[in-house]
Amino acid sequence: xxxxxxxxxxxxxxxNTEKVYDWILNEATFDLALNNLDLPxxxxxxxxxxxxDIDLDTVTCAVDPAEVDPIVVTGRENQVxxxxxxxxxxxxxxxxxxxDVTIFVNLVAALGGTRVEVGTVPFTRCEQVIxxxxxxxxxxxxxxxxxxxxxxxxxxxxxTTEIDELDVTVTVRLCQSIKSxxxxxxxxxxxxxxxxxxxxxxxxxxxxxxxxxxxxFPTNTGNNG
Numbered sequence: 001x002x003x004x005x006x007x008x009x010x011x012x013x014x015x016n017t018e019k020v021y022d023w024i025l026n027e028a029t030f031d032l033a034l035n036n037l038d039l040p041x042x043x044x045x046x047x048x049x050x051x052x053d054i055d056l057d058t059v060t061c062a063v064d065p066a067e068v069d070p071i072v073v074t075g076r077e078n079q080v081x082x083x084x085x086x087x088x089x090x091x092x093x094x095x096x097x098x099x100d101v102t103i104f105v106n107l108v109a110a111l112g113g114t115r116v117e118v119g120t121v122p123f124t125r126c127e128q129v130i131x132x133x134x135x136x137x138x139x140x141x142x143x144x145x146x147x148x149x150x151x152x153x154x155x156x157x158x159x160t161t162e163i164d165e166l167d168v169t170v171t172v173r174l175c176q177s178i179k180s181x182x183x184x185x186x187x188x189x190x191x192x193x194x195x196x197x198x199x200x201x202x203x204x205x206x207x208x209x210x211x212x213x214x215x216x217f218p219t220n221t222g223n224n225g
Contacts, residue, residue: 030171
């Protein structure tokens with residue numbers, strides 16, 4: 001790197017960052033059938049819950065990326081696409097996404113209406129995306145929105161020796177940002193940032209005298225004249 005005459009406080013810098021090779025935003029919706037979920041114990045009494053103990057109209061869900069391997073790139077394949085009359089080699093990227101969906105239900109009013117967790121079920125969905133993502137680039141997936149709602153819910157009464165079970169269908173909707181990136185070192189002209197000025201604390205207020213009431217106190221009882 002050669003020294004150059006730069007105006008002001010600018011310097012020629014090298015910084016480490018990531019080059020974005022390609023970037024897309026897309027959304028997906030898919031349905032899940034979660035069957036044979038054993039009803040849990042009543043958290044207040046420890047007694048096994050039955051179908052008559054829960055309000056099926058209150059079944060809800062929550063979905064989160066899996067803690068382990070939420071995103072796995074299972075492969076990429078070169079393919080030639082014709083874009084604006086020009087042949088371009090891009091990659092078809094296979095992505096496996098792992099999630100956890102948790103089901104909740106409220107107890108009937110007679111049992112206090114408490115919200116209880118029925119259980120958490122892992123699931124996997126795969127998709128293909130077309131990116132400029134040659135071998136060596138990283139694939140970054142970020143969820144800008146991830147939500148679910150319960151479409152149907154029913155309860156199957158068990159026998160005297162079996163636990164009652166909940167059957168739920170869930171619709172999951174996600175919005176995602178998918179990027180192909182690679183670490184690079186860039187040379188650029190810039191100025192170093194400087195800290196801002198310290199803001200002064202407000203001064204201590206001067207003592208103030210409460211409003212006076214000279215009309216009513218002190219009472220003037222002296223004689224004039």
